[in-house]
Amino acid sequence: MPHDHQHGEHEALIIEDEAGNIEAQIIIDALQQVLIGKGLLTAHEVTAAIAKLESPGLHLGAKIVAKAWTDPTFKSRLLSDGRAAVQELDIPVTEARIIVVENTAQLHNLITCTLCSCYPRSILGQPPSWYISKAYRARSVREPRQVLAEFGLDLMRDIKLVVHDSNADMRYLVLPEPPHDVERYTISELETMISRDHLIGVARGDG
């Protein structure tokens, strides 16, 4: 019988420390040493592969936002079916569904994944290390305004903050507010204004 009790229900044991899973690290270090020793791999290739994995692919997110800022019908399609609209731009989306949440003067959105590191990778690449950290995962829901302040964003109290926990099958992108004089800029100028952090919601155009 499912027990809906108040006592004894506990979080899964944490088997890794702050530095990550030590046991896996030892295995990986040993494997890397063997591969390098046998001349199958160089240390440079390893760091280059890590750099590639961690490169954020920012241009894809910026392209989507700049298009939405300059094409109202695209923007409405993006907000109603993010995946289909993103695919219009020839960006292959591997996620089941992309939900795009729009920032306004009165509303700010923040994306997190408290359980692991769910992230719209086909659009933004690998998440930054802070996004995966236990500190961000816990604090982004518990004290999101303090987290934003640490990113340099002091969100005014009268702006509604909505935190989206991508704990299951949806993946999220924040659509930041356009500059008030958006029509003055070319698409490529607009794209340079849009960072990965805007699309996660730890940055805001005006802040």
Place this chain on the structure above:
Amino acid sequence: MTRFSAGDHVQVLALGKEGHVRIPHYIRHQTGRVTEYCGTYLNPEDLAVGNTSGRAVDLYRVAFLQRQLWPDDAIPAQDTLIIEIYDHWLRSVKETENAP
């Protein structure tokens, strides 16, 4: 026909399930409002043990007031958290004053 639709008041159950579940502890027992039906998806509790032939389950996005989740008067009253909850983790509740 889904069990819930946007605007419905719901409570997240604490099913006490072992293994890989996608409903974090902080949201269990809490009451909120459905914002959106997301479609049906294979149950991650089945997928985690290699069962890909389980029944697909309905998934909803549910909104909760931050002030209700965390006892902290400094949290602005309108601040909200939205999270995805599978149908079997939800029960219907009467309208409450706490839901966004």
